[in-house]
Amino acid sequence: MRKKVIAGNWKMHKTIPEGVRLAKSIVSKMEKKPPAKTEVQIFPPYISISAISQVVKGSKVGLGAQNMAWEEQGALTGEISPTMIKSAGGKYVLIGHSERRAYFKEDASMINKKIKLALKNKLKVIHCVGETLEEREQNLTRDIVLNQIEWDLKDLKAEHMRNLVIAYEPVWAIGTGKTATPAQAQEIHAFLRDAVDAVIAEGVGKKTRILYGGSVKPENAEGLLSQPDIDGALVGGACLEAGSFWKIVQAAEKVSK
Ligand code: PGA
Secondary structure (H helix, E strand, O other), X not given: OOXXXXXXXXXXXXXHHHHHHHHHHHHHHHHHOOOOOEEEEEEOOHHHHHHHHHHHOOOOEEEEEOOOOOOOOOOOOOOOOHHHHHHHOOOXXXXXXXXXXXXXXXXXXXXXXXXXXXXXXXXXXXXXXXXXXXXXXXXOHHXXXXXXXXXXXXXXOHHHHOOEEEEEOOHXXXXXXXXXXXXXHHHHHHHHHHHHHHHOOOOOXXXXXXXXXXXXXXXXXXXXXXXXXXXXXXXXXXXXXXXXHXXXXXXXXXXXX
């Protein structure tokens, strides 16, 4: 059984006190009505992780970072290592978000190194893939995501995949209010399972959790999450307010068998 995951990517939002407040409201909602079938994870900016780890301590809210460096330590001004994330209380990390790829020029070899280093350090990874609008219009969606699986996950074995979740995030749907239809997302999720089988090992695809991301909101969450191959959501805009984030968690609970 693939347990659903609702993950909130805060991006560059919330100061430390604002983040602590948001985390407190999520924890309090979790305590009032603990979701039985859904994992909840939050990814605040690095600088808030330590303070927020005190808030989520003892609760079921998972805490992670939005990125990390590909080295354990060294002369990499402005970067953060996996051991630093762990020492601040983070257990998860997002790797290969399209904003990192587009604005910070992260390529497959960096992403591959980061994923391997995160797993080596026992951080659980959410690995993001997805095509741009131009690529979709040229009918290249499948080629692009297959390529990302192939190169970003190079050398990974079946046992690594237990600690890795994939997030399919079509770039044209991120922060644009344009969501992939449930059918469009389902089609690519099913394709990604085959891609994981082809790249990693037969049978791993159906065990791997694959989240959808890109303008997920309370209004469209249920339709997306009820698709057979969509195992949760990576939420940006709608996770910045506890109420709307919580509605998405409830939608996941509702559709989980
Ligand atoms: P969005 O962001 O929900 O604001 O589209 C999703 C993401 O980038 O992870």
